[in-house]
Amino acid sequence: xxxxxxxxxxxxxxxxxxxxxxxxxxxxxxxxxxxxxxxxxxxxxxxxxxxxxxxxxxxxxxxxxxxxxxxxxxxxxxxxxxxxxxxxxxxxxxxxxxxxxxxxxxxxxxxxxxxxxxxxxxxxxxxxxxxxxxxxxxxxxxxxxxxxxxxxxxxxxxxxxxxxxxxxxxxxxxxxxxxxxxxxxxxxxxxxxxxxxxxxxxxxxxxxxxxxxxxxxxxxxxxxxxxxxxxxxxxxxxxxxxxxxxxxxxxxxxxxxxxxxxxxxxxxxxxxxxxxxxxxxxxxxxxxxxxxxxxxxxxxxxxxxxxxxxxxxxxxxxxxxxxxxxxxxxxxxxxx
Amino acid sequence: xxxxxxxxxxxxxxxxxxxxxxxxxxxxxxxxxxxxxxxxxxxxxxxxxxxxxxxxxxxxxxxxxxxxxxxxxxxxxxxxxxxxxxxxxxxxxxxxxxxxxxxxxxxxxxxxxxxxxxxxxxxxxxxxxxxxxxxxxxxxxxxxxxxxxxxxxxxxxxxxxxxxxxxxxxxxxxxxxxxxxxxxxxxxxxxxxxxxxxxxxxxxxxxxxxxxxxxxxxxxxxxxxxxxxxxxxxxxxxxxxxxxxxxxxxxxxxxxx
Numbered sequence: 102x103x104x105x106x107x108x109x110x111x112x113x114x115x116x117x118x119x120x121x122x123x124x125x126x127x128x129x130x131x132x133x134x135x136x137x138x139x140x141x142x143x144x145x146x147x148x149x150x151x152x153x154x155x156x157x158x159x160x161x162x163x164x165x166x167x168x169x170x171x172x173x174x175x176x177x178x179x180x181x182x183x184x185x186x187x188x189x190x191x192x193x194x195x196x197x198x199x200x201x202x203x204x205x206x207x208x209x210x211x212x213x214x215x216x217x218x219x220x221x222x223x224x225x226x227x228x229x230x231x232x233x234x235x236x237x238x239x240x241x242x243x244x245x246x247x248x249x250x251x252x253x254x255x256x257x258x259x260x261x262x263x264x265x266x267x268x269x270x271x272x273x274x275x276x277x278x279x280x281x282x283x284x285x286x287x288x289x290x291x292x293x294x295x296x297x298x299x300x301x302x303x304x305x306x307x308x309x310x311x312x313x314x315x316x317x318x319x320x321x322x323x324x325x326x327x328x329x330x331x332x333x334x335x336x337x338x339x340x341x342x343x344x345x346x347x348x349x350x351x352x353x354x355x356x357x358x359x360x361x362x363x364x365x366x367x368x369x370x371x372x373x374x375x376x377x378x379x380x381x382x383x384x385x386x387x388x389x390x391x392x393x394x395x396x397x398x399x400x401x402x403x404x405x406x407x408x409x410x411x412x413x414x415x416x417x418x419x420x421x422x423x424x425x426x427x428x429x430x431x432x433x434x435x436x437x
Numbered sequence: 438x439x440x441x442x443x444x445x446x447x448x449x450x451x452x453x454x455x456x457x458x459x460x461x462x463x464x465x466x467x468x469x470x471x472x473x474x475x476x477x478x479x480x481x482x483x484x485x486x487x488x489x490x491x492x493x494x495x496x497x498x499x500x501x502x503x504x505x506x507x508x509x510x511x512x513x514x515x516x517x518x519x520x521x522x523x524x525x526x527x528x529x530x531x532x533x534x535x536x537x538x539x540x541x542x543x544x545x546x547x548x549x550x551x552x553x554x555x556x557x558x559x560x561x562x563x564x565x566x567x568x569x570x571x572x573x574x575x576x577x578x579x580x581x582x583x584x585x586x587x588x589x590x591x592x593x594x595x596x597x598x599x600x601x602x603x604x605x606x607x608x609x610x611x612x613x614x615x616x617x618x619x620x621x622x623x624x625x626x627x628x629x630x631x632x633x634x635x636x637x638x639x640x641x642x643x644x645x646x647x648x649x650x651x652x653x654x655x656x657x658x659x660x661x662x663x664x665x666x667x668x669x670x671x672x673x674x675x676x677x678x679x680x681x682x683x684x685x686x687x688x689x690x691x692x693x694x
Contacts, residue, residue, distance in 0.1 A: 257466075260606075276595065278610035370670025373611050393672040396595050406600060 102143065102237055102435065103163040106196035107170055107188055108155030111210050114187035121178055124149040129224050130231030137233050139173040140166040144235040146228040146242065148203070150220050152210050157200065159237035163192045194429065197241055201425045204249035206258060213258040213414045218249055237435045248428045255424060258417045261410025265293070265403045268410075269377045270300040273345050276375050276396060281305040286343040288312050288336060288357070289350030290322040293379045297347050298326060310343065312336040314350070337361055341368045347377045348384035359388040362395065379403070441489040442550065445507055448482035449541040451475050452514075452534045459531030466603030472530035473522055476514055479537065483511040496557035499568040502543075502692075503550035508569075510540040512576020513583075516621070520580065526609045526617055532583045563639035567632050571652065574628035575687070578659070581621035582684035585677030588614045592674055615673050618680060619666060626659050648691075655687040 109119060124132045129147055136145035142160035149155075160166035171185050191199050199208070204221050206213045225242040228234050234242075253259055262268040277283045285306050287294045290313040298309055309328030312335065313319035319330040331339050340346065340362070350356060357376070371394050378385040378399040390397030438446075455475025462469035486507060490498035498504045514537055521529040544550060591608045594600060608614075633656050636649050662679050665671055671679070 272595075272600075274610065275591075275605075276611045278613045367670070371672040371675075372670070373615075373673060390596075393674050398598070402598055406598075409601070 102159050102161065103166075104193055104196050104237055104241065104435075105158050105160060105163040105166055106155055106191040106199055107158075107167060108148075108153060109187045109189070110153035110155075110208065113189055118184060118187050119152070119154065121180055121184075122149075122154040122174075123151075124154065126223060126227075129227035130233070133224075133228035133233035134231050136170070139177070140170045142166050144238045145233050146225055146238055148221055148224040150217065153203075153208075155203070157196065157238060157241070159235065197245070198425060198429060200241065200245045201248045201252075201429065202422075204245045205252040205421055205425065206249075207252075207418060207421055207425075211263055212411070213260075213263075213417070215253070215259050218246075218253075222246065240435060244428075244432055248425055251428060252421045252424050256417045256420050258414055258421050261406075261413055263407050263411045263414065265379065265400065265407055266297045266300045268403045268406045269297050269347070269379075269398070270304055272377075272396070272398060273301060273306075273375055274304065276373055277344055279305060281307055283344040284308045284310070284342055285328075285345045285347065286310040286312065286331075286336065286339050287322070288346060288348040288384060289352075289380065290315075290318045291349040291351070291380075294347050294349040295322060295326070297377060297379065301345065301347075302326060306345070310339045312339065337365065340374075341365045344373070345375045345377065346385075347379065349379045350384050352380070352384060353382060355382075355384060355386040357385040357389060359386055359392065362389050362392055366392070366394070377403070439489070439552075441486050441493070442545065444482045444485035444489060445541055445545060445550075448479045448486060448510075449538055449545065451479035451482060452537040452541070455479065455530065456534035456538060459528075459534060463528065463531060463603050463607055466606060468527050468607045469531055472534065473518070476518060476530050476534060476537075479534075480511070480514045480518060483507070483514060487511060490554065493554045494557050496560045497565050497569050498554070499565075499572060500554065500557065501549070501551055503546075504544070504554075505572060506540045506544040506549070508572045509575050509579065510537045510544070512573045513537055513540070513579045514576075516576050516580045516624075517583075520617060520621065526584075526613065528587065528604075528607050528609065529580075529583065529617075532587055533580065536579060536583060561639050563635045567635035567639050570628050570632035570635060574625045574632055575684075577621050577625035577628060578680070578684050578687075581618050581625060582681045584614055584618040584621060585680040588618065588673055588677040589681075592677075611673060615676065618676060619663075622659065622663050622666075622680060626656075626663050629656050629659060651690050655683070655690065658683055658686075 109122065124147055132147040133145045136147055136156055140158050140160055142158040144159035146157045156170060158166055167190055175182060175184060202208045204218055206215060206217055209217050262271045273280060280301060283306050285298060285301050287298050287309065290311060302309060309326045310331050311319045311323040311328055312331040312333050314333050316330060316332060323330040348357065373394050376385050376389060376395060376397045381400060383399055385397060389395055455472045459469035459472040487498055490504060494500060499508055513533060517529060517533040520526065587608060591611060594605045633652055636652060662683065666676055
């Protein structure tokens with residue numbers, strides 16, 4: 102019995118190709134079953150995320166199985182044979198190593214991301230429940246999960262946030278803990294503000310206020326985020342109650358000055374206040390950061406923190422690969 | 438060396454080991470999960486010390502600076518064990534353990550603990566309540582000062598954008614530290630109030646009046662700080678600095694009065 106993997110991902114195929122092969126989560130078990138039939142194999146697992154679709158199989162003859170799947174898949178989803186150029190094919194130990202890299206987040210678009218671990222686990226669970234797996238794939242996936250855990254605990258591949266939005270959210274959590282008791286104000290309804298605010302909402306921020314020069318745009322964004330729109334002239338009044346301010350207006354000069362923040366300190370009872378300034382030119386006068394309870398981070402600082410985290414992760418790749426090779430060498434996986 | 442000293446020495450060594458391992462873990466960027474166990478072991482030995490010493494005194498062992506410091510270290514450990522793990526305030530143990538070690542090392546300095554403690558004869562319950570509640574209060578207030586130091590460290594790192602250290606990663610959030618600090622101040626304040634009331638009710642010698650006046654001054658300072666925070670509000674930095682300064686000041690005052 103030979104182990105094989107056929108797949109496409111964000112590096113080998115554009116989204117218009119990836120979406121043709123995508124399988125929704127509830128259908129993963131059924132898809133694994135169909136895969137086994139298509140490839141005339143004995144075992145199969147289908148992994149499908151927004152960045153990849155991969156088929157893991159255990160078959161008597163890997164080369165024959167590759168040919169069968171590619172032809173029959175193309176027929177089934179009505180694509181021409183040119184699509185096969187987007188696929189990568191791996192066999193035996195190489196396929197096992199690839200799965201370990203995927204599970205560890207080393208093959209992800211965002212290096213070291215953790216979500217993939219759960220997604221692969223879900224895909225394997227669906228195939229297992231559908232009865233599409235056997236000795237070869239059961240051992241392979243269980244070992245891969247063990248290796249993935251080891252990589253994450255023994256290296257810092259998942260440490261630090263690698264995007265400006267996530268760095269801002271992590272800092273907010275370092276200041277306020279759980280964000281469920283935190284209120285957020287957005288100054289300027291730009292795209293970066295929206296993304297950062299969405300990250301805060303996804304981590305539980307209680308309410309969002311949107312202040313924008315165009316009130317219609319503020320209302321539009323507030324509705325989208327489930328928050329409230331505020332007239333731009335009223336932002337100082339709202340400052341009394343919020344914990345986080347995300348500013349990204351197109352103003353050519355600072356719009357938040359030290360005096361305006363000083364005025365509301367008493368009403369806020371000197372509670373901590375986190376300013377995220379992602380505008381260029383900056384919206385918040387750097388003197389605001391000199392106020393005792395204010396933490397001010399501008400786009401350069403956030404970008405620098407994200408870049409440092411990305412560099413730290415890149416430096417960890419070699420160590421992760423070493424752990425994977427070492428662990429795989431210890432195991433005698435069937436099919437490899 | 439008597440059994441009481443052995444217990445106190447063991448408690449000191451256990452707390453020191455907890456502090457050392459905790460600091461090494463933090464330096465490596467990991468959360469120290471074992472500190473709490475070292476502190477539980479230290480707490481058990483502290484109980485042993487207080488028990489042996491209590492039997493010798495036939496009263497609460499709070500006679501002389503050595504016993505007071507040992508009792509204070511026990512009280513600090515007690516509040517850490519009650520607050521730290523329950524509210525998941527990481528690193529509180531790592532910051533508390535060295536303070537416990539310092540108090541106990543001072544208590545172990547030759548001459549600070551009476552070799553053959555005399556039995557307390559004709560003890561008064563108000564006197565014992567005053568001593569026990571006051572020292573318990575200082576345990577809570579010492580832990581508030583520890584939380585204050587943790588806040589000051591975190592605040593500085595956040596302000597200066599120094600976010601790479603293991604210490605930064607493992608310190609609890611600003612808001613949680615400030616909430617814990619405020620609760621500990623309230624707890625210490627309530628216990629200190631009971632101690633002060635008991636102090637007024639106990640029979641006093643003329644020499645004890647200075648001590649009581651100092652105690653009332655400390656109590657007024659803490660009540661003012663708590664009142665200011667509750668009514669007007671205070672920045673985290675000022676609250677923390679005040680908690681640390683007041684605690685050190687009150688220790689200095691009682692060392693001389």
